[in-house]
Amino acid sequence: MTARKKAFSGIQPTGKVHLGNLLGAIQNWVALQDAYDCTFCIVDWHAMTVDYDANELRSKVRDCAIALLASGVDPSRCTLFVQSEVPEHTELAWYLMTCAPVSRLELQAQYKDKSAQHADNLNAGLLTYPVLQAADILAHRADVVPVGEDQKQHLELARELARKFNLRFGQVFPEPETLLTPAKRIVGTDGKAKMSKSKDNTLDILATPDELWQRLRSAVTDEQRLRRADPGRPEVCNVFAWHQMLTDAPQVASVESGCRTAQIGCMDCKKILHQSLLRLLDPIRERAQALYAEPEKVDAILREGAAKARRSAKATLALAREKCGFGPAA
Ligand code: SF4
Incomplete structure (x- = not known):
């Protein structure tokens, strides 16, 4: 061998x-x-x-x-x-x-x-x-x-x-x-710089579901989408970039069209992302808690x-x- x-x-x-x-x-x-x-x-x-x-x-x-x-x-x-x-x-x-x-x-x-x-x-x-x-x-x-x-x-x-x-x-x-x-x-929650502790723009993998939501809530999106009724531009939005890495393909497609047609708001979009994040991070957090013990x-x-x-x-x-x-x- x-x-x-x-x-x-x-x-x-x-x-x-x-x-x-x-x-x-x-x-x-x-x-x-x-x-x-x-x-x-x-x-x-x-x-x-x-x-x-x-x-x-x-x-x-x-x-x-x-x-x-x-x-x-x-x-x-x-x-x-x-x-x-x-x-x-x-x-x-x-x-x-x-x-x-x-x-x-x-x-x-x-x-x-x-x-x-x-x-x-x-x-x-x-x-x-x-x-x-x-x-x-x-x-x-x-x-x-x-x-x-x-x-x-x-x-x-x-x-x-x-x-x-x-x-x-x-x-x-x-x-x-x-x-x-x-x-x-991976761009951080500021929507600009690479995710980094020094920029305070991170989503920490061992954060609680609530802590993650608080970070997501304030994450920068398409800065030209000022009102719920404005169509958005997923291609410039970092939240959408995260969806592409974390959310399954049919839901990504639905987020994309919902954003472009203003059928979903940024908070709805972030709630879907929050669920995707939890699917990835819940098992990691649980294993980490066992190791901390x-x-x-x-x-x-x-x-x-x-x-x-x-x-x-x-x-x-x-x-x-x-x-x-x-x-x-x-
Ligand atoms: S709906 Fe989603 S993809 Fe569109 S601008 Fe808002 S956060 Fe970004």
């Missing part, structure tokens, strides 16, 4: 997991578990590049783990672990840092964005975190990395660093391939995942160290 290819992906524990995370990444992770040898990492070190509350980080990591497990990430079919439990990632990041031109890092689009956003805390971690991201991937010698369009640049850097290291010290790393996630740009079980899953990830990273680092000239002479 041929070994399955290795896939690696990470998620930051920056806040409550939202619909954009679920539809844009996690559902894809769940599907990948059938075809790849998957390693999924909660990248808590990455959360350090901006100001954060150290007292809250552990609970955010556990919240993130619970949301992943409740959404279908299955520890019997993948490795799920927390980055800071595997210090080999930072050791490898240092080796790779010596292969990464500063000018190349300064060109990263996310560095430009983040340095503008956090001008008062322009730390070296903001510049070098794509190198740590490369180390996360390469420490497990991943063959493929599922990424959205906005992460392609970072994966290209990981490929370059693997190539440079191999040329400079000897072959250790495969160049990881991009596994482009079916493009899903057994935190020791979640901790054990993460501990076992970290032990497995450490074995994988240690094997890579033994090779890398030897190639770089560290350790006792043979």
Whole structure:
């Protein structure tokens, strides 16, 4: 039997997991578990590049783990672990840092964005975190990395660093391939920006039905539809975009014609969407509640995942160290 290819992906524990995370990444992770040898990492070190509350980080990591497990990430079919439990990632990041031109890092689009956003805390971690991201991937010698369009640049850097290291010290790393996630740009409740905790425009997947409704009620729709009797334009309305992802096709068609002919109002439309959302999220919320009642079980899953990830990273680092000239002479 041929070994399955290795896939690696990470998620930051920056806040409550939202619909954009679920539809844009996690559902894809769940599907990948059938075809790849998957390693999924909660990248808590990455959360350090901006100001954060150290007292809250552990609970955010556990919240993130619970949301992943409740959404279908299955520890019997993948490795799920927390980055800071595997210090080999930072050791490898240092080796790779010596292969990464500063000018190349300064060109990263996310560095430009983040340095503008956090001008008062322009730390070296903001510049070098794509190198740590490369180390996360390469420490497990991943063959493929599922990424959205906005992460392609970072994966290209990981490929370059693997190539440079191999040329400079000897072959250790495969160049990881991009596994482009079916493009899903999930726009937030403001109807403008990508759904993101920092924009406060999210629909959190573990929110109660009432909390979800409160967020939906105020979600921006077609801004030119001012009165109930005005025909709407579903093609410019974000609520309709969510329907297309969450509601069954005949009902989407009926929403579309009802909107164009003003036979339904935006509140009716949002009520239908609320039902679609609950169909998706009720089972996830129920599984999450069961996991919150057994935190020791979640901790054990993460501990076992970290032990497995450490074995994988240690094997890579033994090779890398030897190639770089560290350790006792043979
Ligand atoms: S009816 Fe629905 S699709 Fe049409 S504008 Fe209102 S919220 Fe958007």
